[in-house]
Amino acid sequence: MSNNKIDSVLLCEAFKALSNPHRLALFNRLMNCCAPGTKCSPVAAVRYCVGELGEGLDIAPSTLSHHLKELNRAGLVEMERKGKNVECWVEPARLEKLTTFFKPVQND
Amino acid sequence: MSNNKIDSVLLCEAFKALSNPHRLALFNRLMNCCAPGTKCSPVAAVRYCVGELGEGLDIAPSTLSHHLKELNRAGLVEMERKGKNVECWVEPARLEKLTTFFKPVQND
DNA sequence: CCTATAATTCGAAACATGTCGAATAATAAA
DNA sequence: TTTATTATTCGACATGTTTCGAATTATAGG
Numbered sequence: 001m002s003n004n005k006i007d008s009v010l011l012c013e014a015f016k017a018l019s020n021p022h023r024l025a026l027f028n029r030l031m032n033c034c035a036p037g038t039k040c041s042p043v044a045a046v047r048y049c050v051g052e053l054g055e056g057l058d059i060a061p062s063t064l065s066h067h068l069k070e071l072n073r074a075g076l077v078e079m080e081r082k083g084k085n086v087e088c089w090v091e092p093a094r095l096e097k098l099t100t101f102f103k104p105v106q107n108d
Numbered sequence: 109m110s111n112n113k114i115d116s117v118l119l120c121e122a123f124k125a126l127s128n129p130h131r132l133a134l135f136n137r138l139m140n141c142c143a144p145g146t147k148c149s150p151v152a153a154v155r156y157c158v159g160e161l162g163e164g165l166d167i168a169p170s171t172l173s174h175h176l177k178e179l180n181r182a183g184l185v186e187m188e189r190k191g192k193n194v195e196c197w198v199e200p201a202r203l204e205k206l207t208t209f210f211k212p213v214q215n216d
Numbered sequence: 217c218c219t220a221t222a223a224t225t226c227g228a229a230a231c232a233t234g235t236c237g238a239a240t241a242a243t244a245a246a
Numbered sequence: 247t248t249t250a251t252t253a254t255t256c257g258a259c260a261t262g263t264t265t266c267g268a269a270t271t272a273t274a275g276g
Contacts, residue, residue: 012132019124020234024116031210050253060236065254067234084243084252099210102139102203128264158223168266173224175264192222192273 010075011101014094017074023067026053027076030090049085118183119209122202125182131175134161135184138198157193 018024030048054064068088071077075094080087126132138156162172176196179185183202188195 008129008132008136012127012129015123015132016127019120019127021116021120022234024120024123028116051251059234061253062237062255063235069254081242081253084250086253095210099207102207130264159221167264169223170225170267171265177224189223189272192220194223 007097010094010097013074014076014098017071017076020067020070022057022059022063023071025057026064026067027071027090029053030077030088031095047087047089049082049087050079051085053088115205118202118205121182122184122206125179125184128175128178130165130167130171131179133165134172134175135179135198137161138185138196139203155195155197157190157195158187159193161196 018027030053033048050064050068051061053068054061057064059067068077068079072079075091077088078091126135138161141156158172158176159169161176162169165172167175176185176187180187183199185196186199
């Protein structure tokens with residue numbers, strides 16, 4: 001099926017990225033981008049800029065930048081400069097990998 | 109709905125537990141307990157003992173014990189002594205929490 | 217009780233991570 | 247060009263993590 005060895009390395013890196021409270025909060029903010037009660041596909045994700053994502057988290061800009069870089073390195077978050085800002089959004093493909101990991105094997 | 113603050117702490121601890129290659133391998137072994145192509149509910153999980161789980165991982169018994177303890181602390185794995193051995197199995201409730209985290213919010 | 221097996225605890229060493237402030241880079245606007 | 251805004255890089259420090267071997271505990275069987 002799929003290359004299990006490579007997959008587990010990618011998975012491990014994703015989990016490591018999400019293992020920090022600040023990074024989990026940042027990722028969660030990006031993932032649940034829509035108003036509560038509103039349907040929102042992760043593909044059509046809203047693009048926060050770096051500064052907005054850190055609001056209320058009480059961490060230095062340098063620390064925020066570092067965490068976003070980690071999420072990006074892990075393949076969970078994409079980033080693109082847009083003027084003075086840098087926009088961020090969730091990578092749907094990697095998200096899919098994570099969801100399938102926890103599902104029990106089913107063949108029917 | 110659910111207490112978001114507590115949930116994120118639990119999630120974070122679970123991700124931290126899975127962020128180590130050895131621990132991810134151990135958890136994966138416990139989760140995919142059934143033969144490939146066989147249906148296997150995580151509820152009716154096979155119970156490996158500690159020593160069996162570490163086979164082929166090339167780590168010291170003390171290290172193995174430490175990692176299992178971490179998985180247990182994170183609420184991912186349950187453990188119970190059975191004679192000389194200690195049996196381990198996946199906690200289905202926590203597994204459910206992880207699967208739902210990645211699902212996009214849907215109200216319809 | 218003594219021995220063997222399975223697992224855990226403890227202490228130490230090497231290594232990785234989270235955090236900050238200061239300095240730097242990239243862009244926009246006056 | 248100069249200034250303001252947004253974000254990143256760098257170096258440093260404190261704290262955590264991973265790993266091992268040695269000692270210890272728990273249990274079963276002679």
